[in-house]
Amino acid sequence: MINNIFNFINLHNGEEQKDKVLANVTANISFRGSNLWILACAIIIASIGLNVNSTAVIIGAMLISPLMGPIVGAGFALGTYNFSLLKKSFKNLLIATFVSLTVSAIYFYVSPFKDVQSELLARTAPNIYDVLIAFFGGLVGVIAITRVEKGNPIPGVAIATALMPPLCTAGFGLATFNFSYFFGAFYLYTINCFFICIATFFVVKFLQYPSSIIDNKYEKRIRYGITILIIVMIVPSFYLAYNLYNExxxxxxxxxxxxxxxxxxxxxxxxxxxxxxxxxxxxxxxxxxxxxxxxxxxxxxxxxxxxxxxxxxxxxxxxxxxxxxxxxxxxxxxxxxxxxxxxxxxxxxxxxxTYRTSDSTLLKEIEILYPKINNVSYGKIEKFPQTDSAQLMFTLLYSGDGIDQDQLARWLQKRINEKNISIIKTDVK
Structure with a gap:
C-alpha cells in the first residue's frame, strides 16, 4: 500500500532523459538575435499594458517573454555545480535585465501618459506572498521542464511568477525619477528570479542530476551561500507583509x-x-x-x-x-x-x-386603519432644536376628529422604522 502511494507521487515517473533536459535548458539561456528582439517587444507590450492599466495586455507580454531561460539555467547550474553554466546564465540574465530596464525606461520617458495606474502600483511593494508565488511557480516550471510531455504548465508559470511587470515598473521609476517605485519593483523582480532559481535547485537535487564536481567542500559552501541568500531575500518581504497587514x-x-x-x-x-x-x-x-x-x-x-x-x-x-x-x-x-x-x-x-418617503402603500394603509382621517400629507422636514444643527423628522399632517395621535405615532414608528415622528392636526376640511 505504502509503495503504491510513493509510486503514485514519484517525480521520476514520466521524467525526460537528464542529458536532453540539460541540453534544452542550455539552449534557452542565450539572449542573442531573435530572443533579444522578442524580449524587447515583450517589454514594450508589458509597458503599454501597465500604462493603460490593461491586465490582458500584461498577461500577453508575460506569455511571450523569454526571461525564464537564464533563471532556470542558473538553478540547474547550481544544482549540478556547473560553474561555467552558472556564469553563462548570470551573464545572459544581466543582459536581459539591462535591455528590459532600458527599453521600458525609454518608453515611459517618451510616453505622454505618466499616471500611476493600479496594475503598476501593485508591483511596488512586494511581500512574503510574492516569495511563495515565485517559489511554487518555479517548482511547477522546472517539474514541467523535466517531463517527457511538457504539458501546459509553462505558460501558467510565466503568468504566475510575473517577471515582466516588475521590470517595466522599475523602468517607469527610472523614467520618472521615482526611486521608491524603482527599488520596490526591482526588489520584486529579484525575488521572482531568486526563488525560481532556488526552486529549480531543489528539484534538480531531488531528481539527482549528475554533479560536475566531487569535492564536498564546494557543495557545503554553495548550500551555506544559498541559505544566507534565502534569509537576506525573505526578511524584507516579511516586514513588507507585516506592514501590509497593519495597513x-x-x-x-x-x-x-x-x-x-x-x-x-x-x-x-x-x-x-x-x-x-x-x-x-x-x-x-x-x-x-x-x-x-x-x-x-x-x-x-x-x-x-x-x-x-x-x-x-x-x-x-x-x-x-x-x-x-x-x-x-x-x-x-x-x-x-x-x-x-x-x-x-x-x-x-x-x-x-433624504426628504423623500417612497412608500406607495402607506397612505392606503392609513386610510384603512383610520377611516375618520382626512387630507393626509406626510414627508420629512428639518426640525431645529436648541442646537446648532438641524434634525430630519417624519411629519404627518391630517384633519379629522377622533384620531388617537399617540397610537398613530407608535404605529408609524414600527411601520416606516422611524424614531422621530411628529403628528399634527390641521383645520383643513
Missing amino acids: KKFTKTAEQFVQKEFENNGYTVIYKKINYNSNPRTIDLAFLNKKFTDKEINSFNKMLADNGLAGTRLTIRQNDTDIKSEILSEINKFDSNISEKDITISKLRQELD
Whole structure:
C-alpha cells in the first residue's frame, strides 16, 4: 500500500532523459538575435499594458517573454555545480535585465501618459506572498521542464511568477525619477528570479542530476551561500507583509469607526479618505448636510484611541468649495472627463432622497386603519432644536376628529422604522 502511494507521487515517473533536459535548458539561456528582439517587444507590450492599466495586455507580454531561460539555467547550474553554466546564465540574465530596464525606461520617458495606474502600483511593494508565488511557480516550471510531455504548465508559470511587470515598473521609476517605485519593483523582480532559481535547485537535487564536481567542500559552501541568500531575500518581504497587514487592519478599523459613529446615526458621508502612510495617520470625512462644531470634532478625535485608532487624526471638511474640489479630485482619478455639473446633480439627488418617503402603500394603509382621517400629507422636514444643527423628522399632517395621535405615532414608528415622528392636526376640511 505504502509503495503504491510513493509510486503514485514519484517525480521520476514520466521524467525526460537528464542529458536532453540539460541540453534544452542550455539552449534557452542565450539572449542573442531573435530572443533579444522578442524580449524587447515583450517589454514594450508589458509597458503599454501597465500604462493603460490593461491586465490582458500584461498577461500577453508575460506569455511571450523569454526571461525564464537564464533563471532556470542558473538553478540547474547550481544544482549540478556547473560553474561555467552558472556564469553563462548570470551573464545572459544581466543582459536581459539591462535591455528590459532600458527599453521600458525609454518608453515611459517618451510616453505622454505618466499616471500611476493600479496594475503598476501593485508591483511596488512586494511581500512574503510574492516569495511563495515565485517559489511554487518555479517548482511547477522546472517539474514541467523535466517531463517527457511538457504539458501546459509553462505558460501558467510565466503568468504566475510575473517577471515582466516588475521590470517595466522599475523602468517607469527610472523614467520618472521615482526611486521608491524603482527599488520596490526591482526588489520584486529579484525575488521572482531568486526563488525560481532556488526552486529549480531543489528539484534538480531531488531528481539527482549528475554533479560536475566531487569535492564536498564546494557543495557545503554553495548550500551555506544559498541559505544566507534565502534569509537576506525573505526578511524584507516579511516586514513588507507585516506592514501590509497593519495597513489593512487600520483601514478596516477606521471604516468600522466611521460606520458606528456617523453612518449608523443617520449622517450621509459624501467623501471619505483614509491614509495609513501619513504621520499622523488621517481620516478625512465630509457630510451631505451635517455641520459639526469644533467641540464635537475634538470629542470624536478623543474617541479614536478607544476604538483602536491611536495616533490618528480625524478631519471633517465643512467648507463647500474644499469638499467640492476633493470630490472632483478623487473622481478624476477614475474618469478625467467628469464635470462639476455631474457632481452638483449627484449631490442634489442625494439631498432630495433624504426628504423623500417612497412608500406607495402607506397612505392606503392609513386610510384603512383610520377611516375618520382626512387630507393626509406626510414627508420629512428639518426640525431645529436648541442646537446648532438641524434634525430630519417624519411629519404627518391630517384633519379629522377622533384620531388617537399617540397610537398613530407608535404605529408609524414600527411601520416606516422611524424614531422621530411628529403628528399634527390641521383645520383643513
